[in-house]
Amino acid sequence: MSSRIKRRSRALSETVVLDPGAGGPITRRALLGGGAAWTLAAALEGAPAALARAAGGHFTVALDGVRFARDARGRLVSEPVRAPHAFSVVGLRWRVAPPGHAELHVRRRGGAWSEWAAAGGAHAPDGAAAPAGGEPVWVGRADELQVRVSDRAEGLVAACVTAAADGPVGAAAAALAFLPALYAGQPAIVGREAWALGRCLPSVAPALGTVEFACVHHTETPNGYGAAQVPAALRAIFRYHRFFNGWHDIGYNFVVDRFGRIFEARAGGIDEPIVGAHAGGFNAASTGVALLGSYGPRGPSAAAQRALTRLLAWKLPLHGAPVTGRVQTVSDGGPYTRYGRGRRVMVHRVAGHRDVDSTSCPGAAAYRGLPRLRAAAAARAPAALSLALDGPPERVVFAAPQTVAGRLLDAAGAGVAAAEIAVEARIGLRTERLATATTGADGSWSAFIALKASALVRARFAGAGRRTGALSAYHAVSVLPAVTVSADRTIVPAGEAVVLSATTQPPARRMTIVVERVELDGTVTVVARVHLRARAGRASQAVTLAEPGSYVAVAEVPGSVSPGVTIQVPAAAVPA
Secondary structure, three states: OOOOEEEOOOOEEEEEEEOOOOOOOOOHHHHHHEOOEEEEEEOOOOOHHHHHHOOOEEEEEEOOOOOEEEOOOOOEEEOOEEEEEEEEEEEEEOOOOOOOOEEEEEEOOOOOOOOOEEOOOOOOOOOOOOOOEOOOEEEEEEEEEEEEEOOOOOOOEEEEEEOOOOOHHHHHOOOOOEOOOOOOOOOOEEOHHHHHOOOOOOOOOOOEOOOOEEEEEEOOOOOOOOHHHHHHHHHHHHHHHHHHOOOOOOOOOEEEOOOOOEEEOOOOOOOOOEOOOOOOOOHHHEEEEEEOOOOOOOOOOHHHHHHHHHHHHHHHHHOOOOOOOEEEEEOOOOOOOOOOOOOEEEEEOEEEHHHOOOOOOOOHHHHHOHHHHHHHHHHHOOOOOEEOOEOOOOEEEOOOOEEEEEEEEOOOOOEOOOOEEEEEEEEOOEEEEEEEEEOOOOOEEEEEEOOOOOEEEEEEEOOEOOEOOEEOOOEEEEEEOEEEEEEOOOEOOOOEEEEEEEEEEOOOOEEEEEEEEEOOOOOEEEEEEEEEEOEOOEEEEEEEEOOOEEEEEEEEEOOEEOOOEEEEEOOOOOOO
C-alpha cells in the first residue's frame, strides 16, 4: 500500500438507548430517543470486505507528499493522484488552516477529467467546532483526482467514500417509495428508507427545534448525474457527514434532485421541526433544503425549481411561517457564521445559505433565483394557520384522564370552525393518536387524553381543501406510575398484623411499603419500611402494629407515592 494512503483506523461501535425513566426529568431530546435504540457498529480497520457488505468503505489519501505547481493564475495545482480504491464521494480535509479557495476534479483511470468542483467551505451543527474540511463532492465513480488550491494547507488529505455496490436490494429500490400524504397540499416526498436501505443509521435520536425559515443549499455535486444514481449519492453524502465530519446524520432535512424529486434526508419525520446540521448558528430555527447539484454559473432545472416551490409552500405554512417577508432570529454562533452567539438577525423566510453563514452556497445562479422562488412559493402557499394546545400538565399519573384544549386561528386571528384536530403523542420515534376533536365556531376545541408513557404531546390539523395543515408546539409530559396501597382491615388490635397490598401501573419490579405512626401533635414516626419484590406489579406484606395509635401506610416506587391508607389501633379497654 502506498505511503500516501491512510485507512481510517477509529473503530465505530455505538449503541444509543435514551430512556428518561419513570418520573425523571424529561426533555425533547430524551423523549425522541425513548424506546428507540440505534446501534451502529463498523470495524473500519483492516476489514474492507465487511465495509462493502455494510455501509460502504471510506479512506483518506494524504496529499502532503504530492507535488504542486502554480498555474498561470498563481493557483497551486497538484499532480494527478491515484486512489487505492474507486470512490463515489470525495472532499478535502486539513489539520490546521484551510487551503483558501479549493477545488478538485476526478476521472476514471485513463479517462477524461471532470469539471472542477468547489471543495472548500462547510456547515456544522449549532455550537459545534468546525470540521477541518470542506463539503463532500459526489463524483459517481472515479479512482484518480487532482486538487487546485490558492494556498498550501498542512495535513491536506482527500477524504473518500466508496459507496456499497448496489446488488438486488439496490435494483429493487429503483422504484422509489413515496411517503403517504398526511396533509393537504403535501408534495410527493421520497421516504428516507428508499435511499438509506437500512444502512444509514443516525448515531443518536433527532433533536427538535422550530421552523422559522427555510435555508436553501446546493451540494456542489456535478450536475450530470442520472436518476438511478441519486440514492447512492445520498448514502455517500450521509457517510461523509457521519464518519468524516462526525455528525449524527446527514446534515440536510430535505434534498431535491434535478429531476424534481424531493427526498426526506435527515431522520425524524418530514412534518417535524428536526434540527439539522446545514446552517451553523441557525440550525435550531430552520429547515434545510439542498439542491443536489452545483449552481454557480447555471441555475437549477425547471423540475427542481417546481419541486422546491411545492416543498417550501407546504413546509413553512405547516409550522405557522409565511413564505415571504423576513423574520428576526437569534444566532447560536459558531465558526461558520459572521453572527456571534445571541446576535439578533433579520433573514428572509426563504433564505440562501450565504445569508447566515460565510459561504457562497447555494451558488450564484441559485441565489439570484431566490426572489423568483419566494414569489412562486407565495403564489402557491395557503395562508398559515395558528394552532394552540393548552395542557396537559408537565407531570401526570399513568392512564389518568387529562383535559387538553386549544384554538385554531387563521392569519387574521379569526377562529376556524368545523376543523378536525388530532391530539398525538410522540414516544421515541413512534407517533400515536390519543384523541380527536372538532373546532367550534370560534375555533376552540377540547378533548380527553390518557397517557401511559412519557411523551411529547401536540395537536395537529391535517388541513382541508385550500386550508393548510397546522401543528401546535410540543408539550413534554412525564408520566408517573400509578401506585395504590390497601389494607385487609383498617381497625387492628394492638400486637396483631395487618396485611398491606400494593399495586403499580405500569408494573414495577420493586416497591416499598412505608408505615408511619401519626401522634396527636402531628409528629410522624416511621415504624416500618419494607422493600418488596413485585410480581406483575403487585406485592403484599404483613406488618405487626404493636402500639395503640393512628397509622398511615403508603406504597412507593421511584418517582411516585400512593395515597395513604389510615389504620387505627385502639387502646386496650380498661377492666371495670
